[in-house]
Amino acid sequence: GENVGLHLPTLSVQEGDNSIINCAYSNSASDYFIWYKQESGKGPQFIIDIRSNMDKRQGQRVTVLLNKTVKHLSLQIAATQPGDSAVYFCAEWQVNAGNNRKLIWGLGTSLAVNP
Amino acid sequence: DTEVTQTPKHLVMGMTNKKSLKCEQHMGHRAMYWYKQKAKKPPELMFVYSYEKLSINESVPSRFSPECPNSSLLNLHLHALQPEDSALYLCASSQENRDFETQYFGPGTRLLVL
Numbered sequence: 001g002e003n004v005g006l007h008l009p010t011l012s013v014q015e016g017d018n019s020i021i022n023c024a025y026s027n028s029a030s031d032y033f034i035w036y037k038q039e040s041g042k043g044p045q046f047i048i049d050i051r052s053n054m055d056k057r058q059g060q061r062v063t064v065l066l067n068k069t070v071k072h073l074s075l076q077i078a079a080t081q082p083g084d085s086a087v088y089f090c091a092e093w094q095v096n097a098g099n100n101r102k103l104i105w106g107l108g109t110s111l112a113v114n115p
Numbered sequence: 116d117t118e119v120t121q122t123p124k125h126l127v128m129g130m131t132n133k134k135s136l137k138c139e140q141h142m143g144h145r146a147m148y149w150y151k152q153k154a155k156k157p158p159e160l161m162f163v164y165s166y167e168k169l170s171i172n173e174s175v176p177s178r179f180s181p182e183c184p185n186s187s188l189l190n191l192h193l194h195a196l197q198p199e200d201s202a203l204y205l206c207a208s209s210q211e212n213r214d215f216e217t218q219y220f221g222p223g224t225r226l227l228v229l
Contacts, residue, residue, distance in 0.1 A: 102171060
């Protein structure tokens, strides 16, 4: 049958807890990955990126982990705050046959932070 | 300054109308993008401009017509749209559409087609 109305995966956490958002990517040749945060009514906002020659990268309260063996990416948010409530997308850069680059987006995870 | 601006913020149009969406960036970026985003879905790429030339058209219907008048401006001309075209239209820019670039997004134009 046809999949319609797919749910956006939701992660609900308590304020102050750590959050982990996971993402599986498709192309083992992808060499650059980005996490975006999108708050309601706004455009996606860059959070952190990682190149394929790294396993881990840290920012302010955020850490991205890359496991190339299983093509898995995760975003860890420390001490989650109500302002972190948003939809989080992972994205990978891919090059097409014409040597043009475009982002391939994951489905997104909705993070809800309970006060 | 990492700002991409878009106008208008909201737009309601009938199926016979002609309207345009505008996007502007002053970061010196030479690649600009149009995306369409439906509720609870990731952005879908529509068009990529690199150095003011169209480099990617993701098989978008001709009722959407992009234009890049100069390196700072990107327009999306709309004509004879359908109700299913109602969505958030996002503009983004990056340095040159090369490796390891971050795309910066505007706030979007929320379009409703009646």
